[in-house]
Amino acid sequence: MSFDVEALLAELDLDAKVNLLAGQDVWSLPALPRIGLASLVLSDGPVGVRGTHWSPDDPSVTLPSPTALAASWDPRLAVKAGRLLAQEARRKGVHVLLAPTVNLHRSPLGGRHFECYSEDPLLTGSIGAGYVTGVQDGGVAVTVKHFVANDFETERFTVDVRLGERALRELYLAPFELIVRRAKPWGIMAAYNSVNGTTMTQHAELVNGVLRGEWGFDGFVVSDWLAARDTVASANGGLDVAMPGPRTVFGERLAEAVRGGEVDEAVVDAMARRVLLLAHRTGALGGGPAPTTSPVDGDAVAREVAHRSFVLLRNETGVLPLRNPQSIALIGALAADPKILGGGSATVFPDHIASPLDGLKAAVPAGTELAYAPGADPRTTLPAATDNFRLRATARAADGTRLAEFPLRSARIDWIGELPAGLDAGTLASVEIAGTFLPDASGTHTFGVTGPGDLRLVVAGQTVFDGVNLPEGGDIFTSVMQVHEQRREVELTAGEPVDVSLTYWIPSEMAEFARGTFAWVTFALGHRGPVLDPDAGLEEAVALAAKSEVAVVVVGTTAEVESEGFDRTSLALPGRQDELVTRVAAANRNTVVVVNAGSPVEMPWRDDVAAVLLTWFPGQAGGDALADVLFGREEPGGRLPTTWPAKLEDAPVTDVTPKEGVLEYGEGVYIGYGAWARAGRQPAYWFGEGQGYTTWEYEELDVDPDEEGGARVRVRVRNTGTRKGREVVQIYLAPTERGDRPHRWLAGFASVEAGPGEVVEADIAIASRSAEVWRDGWRHIAGEYVVAASHSYAEPRLSTRVVLQKIR
Template sequence: MAATPGNQADQAREAAVEAALGKLDLDAKTRLLAGQDMWSLLELPEIGLKSLVMSDGPIGVRGVRWTADDPSIALPSPTALAATWDPGLARRAGTLLAQEARRKGVHVLLAPTVNLHRSPLGGRHFEAYSEDPYLTGHIGAGYVTGVQEGGVGTTVKHFVANDAETDRFTVNNLVSERALRELYLRPFEIIVENAHPWGVMTAYNTVNGTTMTEHRYLVNEVLRGEWGFDGYNVSDWMAGRSTVGAIEGGLDVAMPGPQTVYGEALARAVRDGEVEEATVDEAVRNVLRLAARVGALDGAEPAVAEPPAAVDGEALAREIARRAFVLVKNDNGALPLKPGTVALIGAAARDARVLGGGSATVFPSRTVSPLDGLTAALPEGTLSYAVGADPNTELAVADKGFSLKAVCRDTDGNILGTGSAPNGQLQWMGSDLPEGVTHDRLHTVELTGTFTPRDTGPHTFGIKGTGHFTLTVAGTTYYDDVQRPADDSDPFEAFFGSPVPRAQAELTAGEPVEVSLTYVYALPEEVPFKVVAFALAHQEPQRDPDELIAEAVEAARAADTAVVVVATTDRVESEGFDRKDLTLPGRQDELVRAVAAANPNTVVVVNSGSPVELPWRDEVAAVLLSWFPGQEGGAALADVLTGAHEPGGRLPTTWGSLADAPVTQVTPADGELPYTEDVFIGYRAWEKEGRTPSYPFGHGLGYTDWSYESAEVEGTTVRVRVRNSGERAGREVVQVYLAPGEADAGRPRRWLAGFASVAAGPGESAEAVVELPRRAFEIWDEAARGWSFVKGSYEIQVSRSITDRRLTATINV
């Protein structure tokens, strides 16, 4: 049989890879695998290899410069993308991010994150998709397909069982092979099968006694062997621990470079007979294959010769946000808003939180807050605003009102160069320094400029980072000392740690004052890369909380509708730590109850990346979940509240109270965290324990009604006929769950087997077609160490959520 054009192209790339590999000596090979700096691999001109550049990219492409001076499109959070239940929309998001990557000179995105929401306490769950492996896998596959169709590589992460942040560098997660196969590995397997990713990232954590960067069984035997993955495997940053263990365990690249377990150490291991050079060759081959695919290897045709048509990033960000909003409650048609006056309440309505904290952070060129969006959408004079309650009880990075620059000096005080500082945070990595500045000559970095307050009163200033700092405000030096890390176990404390208050100054609204924060440059020995990372932090005068709530109540009482925006903060949901509870920070719950008592037509918008408790949900007219909605979130919110578009989201994870949640343990004991719940997480666990959540998996309302008319089963194909029985056009997500005919204590009561979206106008019908995969009928047999097809009778449950079944049918297999 003649080779297909795709196969011919693959074969040509493989030939180019082999030719390039044959020209490299051992030292060049091992240097390539070590990385050259924070974000890139070594350039090897002798074989026509350009430097491969990587960047974080779950919701936007940061590039190699972690600064607001290099803006990026900021899409909604991964939980929001999963809430669309639309792999096609995820694919379009990927296409946009590939466009952004090419604009920034990035070859590979360090995304998507497809770990599962095992416990609602996971602090980084906003960066992952869902509690369900099937939904996670197919949203992730859409994302990967879109990015790679744009000629940019993906790195599916974090392989595997990186489902919490507590002791993430050292925890040994004890997981049964069945749970690994049916839950935690499954999204990776779906993506490998359906999207052919060009990369994967192995995690910090250990699984069943072996650290993931050395896990020969899971990487070499499962990922590469069983699934046929042919991409490159990069460590999470600083996760590589052993030269021989890593290369034998299937780790291709140890990042960041150049001081890693590879390089000279790997070359020495080969020469000492500890490692076969053929093993090194295989790792290099995987890297060169990646380079060939992204067009970074001379003589190899890139996988994508012509990138897709340009995408309007702001428009797509807005579309994804409104498609992701989940309307979980809407009594008496409270939404869309009816004509009349609206009282908008909440600190997050003015200063929107559009993305989560940590390495997923990017800096958009603009952010549309709910206040901005509704001001533009509603008739003039119909909107009022009150703060009500501020969830930010800690300092935040200096931003609004600050005009700053960075001045770099040597040991004699001479200026080496200056850099822009669009906000108070500096994160210069590797060679990312202002022109004329080098790490060996740099002695101090001063953030200096002016601050123009918007409120009169005591303003608090602080410092985020570790090292010697001098803080001066309005001519007074408030701090000149060494700030030490709060958590010695996390080398990323300077990035993700809390700001420390160091000064309080009485300032007057509208009157500028000079501010200065000087940092003495010194790198901790445990950090193997060169970085300048610190921030000037600030907090506005804190008004009496009772007065703020009282003002909000009066505003609500005077309006036809009250819209309250409540939110988490980056000290609640971020990389680096897990949550202690699911409560909203500050006095926001009290605010909602007070407003609802004053105005029965109260709508609450919940601005969080993952579940929070809503103790007042029965007291308000409507509850809309906006997740972290990205830079256009406020515009999208106005679209949905006014009824220009309906909210399109369905819950990708169960929302309930912490007291009722079946799986909550995220803190290891003696270094180990047993996954004692086995295959029962998320809705599987809620049903097993017979507990009722606040809102079930798959739940979500729109602005129209749907009638489920018929479900026909032909083999493993389910055809569902639905009709829009409401008065306006809408979109429906048809969910198909599979329930075994005979109860089996070892299996969930039911599980998601497929889904499809349909759209129809008023009175129109539409057909959803769902293919049930073979895997939906299989379990992992630990005794046989293989998949076992479980024959018998199954009920096919056509549903609007895990608990809202509309049609059933029976299938015998």
Template sequence: MTGASTTPADDAREASVEAALAALDLDAKTRLLAGQDQWSLPALPEIGLPSLVMSDGPVGVRGVRWTPDDPSAALPSPTALAASWDPALARRAGRLLAQEARRKGVHVLLAPTVNLHRSPLGGRHFEAYSEDPYLTGEIGTGYVRGVQDGGVGTTVKHFVANDAETDRFTVDNVVSRRALRELYLAPFEAIVTNARPWGVMAAYNTVNGSSMTENRRLQLEVLRGEWGFDGAIVSDWLAARSTVGAALGGLDIAMPGPVTVYGEKLAAAVRAGEVEESAVDAAARNVLRLAARVGILPGVAGAGDEPRASVDGEAVDGEAVDGDAVTREIARRSFVLLRNEARDGHPALPIDPARTPKVALIGAAARDARILGGGSATVFPAHVVAPLDGLSSALPEGSLTYAVGADPNTELSVAGGDFELAATARAADGRVLATVPLPDGRVQWVGSDLPDGVDYDELAVVEVAGTFTARDSGEHAFGTRGLGGFTLTVDGTVLYEGRQEPAESSDPFEAFFGVPTERGRVRLESGSTVEVSLRVTVFKVTDAPMNAIGFSLLHLGPQRDPDEMIAEAALTAAAADTAVVVVATTERVESEGFDRRDLRLPGRQDDLVRAVAAANPHTLVVVNTGSPVEMDWRDDVAAVLLSWFPGQQGGAALADVLLGAEEPGGRLPTTWPAALADAPVVNTTPSEGQLRYEEGVFIGYRAWEKAGTAPAYAFGHGLGYTEWHYETVDASQAEARVRLRNAGARHGREVVQLYVAPQDAPSDAPERPARWLAGFATVEAAPGETVEVAIPLRRRAFEIWDETADSWSLIEGRYEIQVAHSLADVRLSAPLTVER
């Protein structure tokens, strides 16, 4: 083991690993490195090793099957977790996920995502933490520690520069060595150094001409050699393309199976002299070490079984983590109050029911909560608290009214809560192989996801059948997504019968799942219940690397006249003392697999906000998105609260914050543009196969300050319900000590942010940003109470990557240490001279 001091327990695990490795022949070792199905590695009975199971994260633990029979806790999105600016809270989130993983028999969580918000158009923006590498590294460190506290492995992903979705399988991201080190590698380095993760996931993309699953320079020389990483490197799913290239490049595990570049192919490459067996031994050793750490290698205790009295003041062993309590706390601690104007002498938030007894809640997302982003991060919780539920429970009976106003779902989407569905799998002769309930209209059986009793080769037909209860009167559209032969029947009428063939795409997932297609419409009355079925002759890909069945039943409700709906909402708002509008994106806007085209809210939601604000000056807007959106109405409303994708308890947390039981604790982890045109870095589309990171080290707030453009809301911005007076700062090269006082009338929490601003530089020094985040700390205080916090300053805060020397270089000279409430709100400063 390298890179860290070892304990007796570490030494015992290493001895067990070496003994197990010595007992394996070449075929067994190469088998261990290849997925046996979608989620697991094969068992090796010769050493008593059971199958090691992995599962998607980062906001929940899916398990090996998406099924309502085994629901998952759904946490707020990673952008929300980062908005807490609290690594200890991230660690608590990790502990909850470890508990979920162990309950589901999962040994390794495929998370966290620590790529950066290089462009606001990044489709997976919601699944990454921040535009800042230091904040990302700190939150990621807390998360990894928490998961691994519970004896479950993590795979920090996607290594590296996987910051957009367009052509993600084929793109060559061209990044300068300095930008790679100072920005994109930095969070990985921090987490490897501070949390010792048990796994890292190699990305789909290429970096500077070398595929990441074959990138010897970054995987072996940097990750393992320089940083001392001793965990396992697993490929992103289908990312490994070359047996010899991956083996020589440092990849340990090729997923998924049963067809991979490893296993028999790797054994053959060794026998042909193309790969040294020592490379196989090194990879097998890393996988066996992972097995030992998660507690499945016989004869040795897992790392999660080591006794620990507490983590961040809470018992690790013993009582189970309360999933609802933790997800609710993370949500309210993540909410960012962007604007809070005084009306009639009082701030808009928190709402005081005594002064404003009538509240109007408006927006489709207030009723049908958007709790998480689309793609592999999707999980199905047992219950969801929508904003309408949360406020209805918290406010006096009869004080809340509701109107839809504008629905962002103007396109077909997966059949949801108004459907009760089950899927029946049949053989070619009509025999029923299995019947399973579905949480929605999506069938996604990949590898081991197949229901019990279903053999892939025998499976011929899947029928999704059940009932649909119409919420609204009018014309309901039904459709499909996927490949194969379809027969769609609603209320006894066949709407479509035909076959969908695959389309060409550079993304195999997109090619397999197809595009949403409307198949027919049925007029229904509100409250009526009808039979629905979708019979699918399944499409099977010959010689596919994994067995997969995927298709969806889609639905779109009646599309009422938008102007009429907005007018109704405005009347509802005018009759209330306070209007709360919830606006949101949809899965067609924010999801894995594609990048965004713009930052606009879908549908007529902007028009809705403007109409409601005109009808009621006490209008508050809740923005239910995972990443930035344009809000040209923001100065016309009394308050703007960013709720991100808030997880299963989002509605309850929203009621806590809106009514003042809790303070909105979040600060922006990424700069929020007024308009996409203002953003200094936006490009996510490769040209001739390459995406050039021409901006160098200037992304996020670094780029905004270089461009001299003011965003709508600066990095680190966020308001609370009390006032803080920053009193003194004392800075040295090792730390800054800050004293501040809660000058308000209620208990509060503040995020103290530390920025380093160079005041001079050698004439031959490379250009540096105007300033950068160097540290932060969260403090709490009662009204009138003074607190003092010491924030460490790392040597790295004053270094740059010297491309000539290919090493870190300390830049001596004068700096200003800025103590800030946000990047745009510096409260104190102190001079500092940095010397070797």
């Protein structure tokens, strides 16, 4: 079937065209049957496809975090991940995946650090281009986000980011440009923030001028949810679709602006044309291109991405891989209940999770004893009540009228985006979680209340909390994702059932914010039964480690530490996890620490343990992948995509807090490893670091400059170990006359594999852009450069000097 967009446009009057540009609800655009247009459905990513309902009733394959995917340093693996997600999207009837996130790791405190790829624009763009290619191979669109300079969470809805043109071009726009030119994405998402005084959903200079004009982007631009604020400025500024619906700045308001002469109808035609092209590309208009992918095993891909992403940072005694130890102590609460993904819009719900405990139990060799102890609980809030609770949720109107009732698996409500069928945001006033609890132990039971606003908790007929729950100095809008908990203790007797009720009154500010547009009802009742004294838990873990041949300690962050919606205030591990590692390491010299975190954490004990293995947020198959790596069935294939500080105060760029609504990127082009080198500071681990289970010798480096000002680099490496392995060959470029440029920067990379004793060659292109700077336009800086073939930023193996210049 041929696609004639002009013929389709000719069939539409103004009202029909503007309706295509506004969400009909939270996750979709309206259908137009008379031209064969189905409703276009959008869904959050990036590690899975949630679909249109925020519910575990519609599970999703869950891949490792974006930081993990970037740690693979393998765009081909990103293509495979993207193809799996396209398969998931089509299974769920989704046409557009709201991913990938390609903002940079400017500060280690960035709350959404786990959802972005790297501190380096080339690595970020290369992995992002692979991801986009894979998703679109499956006939599903992406929206590369968040365009642009949305590298933090504090005041993200309203903040104005101030930065120079050079930093904007060389760093923050660079991943978007690479992806647009290399992968040709079908969508871009405009961010909430402003850049140099102009809101991104209205930024004609960057959207119409740079994105469409300079780069030739031909896809659609969608607002982040609720980011579009002005009808005329958004339309003229390059925005195509305003989400969510049904109340947006487009639709009827846009038609009025056209009729009033504020927006030219030719602008609306261009917007509608791009939406129709999107529909054609994704098959929503009939006759679109068929997917080019074959069926993919989701769990297998999740497992492969996980072990390929794990970064072995230390293995001084060669304890890894484990060689049939007689006994293993597995320690840490996260070993049994891992953090597999980051919080916020990245949340999806897998139908199963392989924890480290599950993985090791299934893989432990015959004759090896495996024992487990929690040691220390990193969580700062209690888990939602489940065991021995029989609960239901009741929704009520302001006068107490019951609107609906729902059974609950656990004592948690997350109605985000849309309310359950039959409920309306305009009439819903309160929700109650209520039922009975049968204690299985006598003693002190702890109940926790979370949720932004007014709550009342009643246990066994006694009101134990009745008040407002907000962080100190917080308000409704900044606290919806930043969990704050109220705890109360109640003495209960085993075998004696009690009634439990938690009522949440929806704040008036949130009701007005949500009415008819975007629901946000999230609260929970946490519970913990009588527990060992925390000191006793630590002692139990240390005693287990002391009598075991190997101790594997799993530590990491939690939802209260890493999530969309707020920035971090510390890089310290929560709870008493540092103490746990220190004491276990003192009791067992073969202590392996597994770090389950999406972004950098401080590791004050790192030089006192035998091995440190970083597993990121490893997705649903993380425990199985961990067993693969610990027992040597697979190699830890990852390299750091960002530099890790030893201490937060060492990091040269940390500021994520706006002042009077403005955040200055005053460091210019010096972020990440460039900022560390400029400051002369030593991090815990440099960008690109990571070990495998074999060793490599770099034997030969050959650089052939080209006429465009770039070069072709060939590096011959030999596997000098006793195992097959993988090496990531990193090419850094350093000018001999530096001027105001970083000491050196990543100019290319490639991964190679070889068996013991084998030689393999990496063939890497250095683009001419690597030798360019932005000075009112791209300027190639001809001259002599040192080209270094490196194992990491701080570990060059071979180098040579070449002259790079443009001949034509």
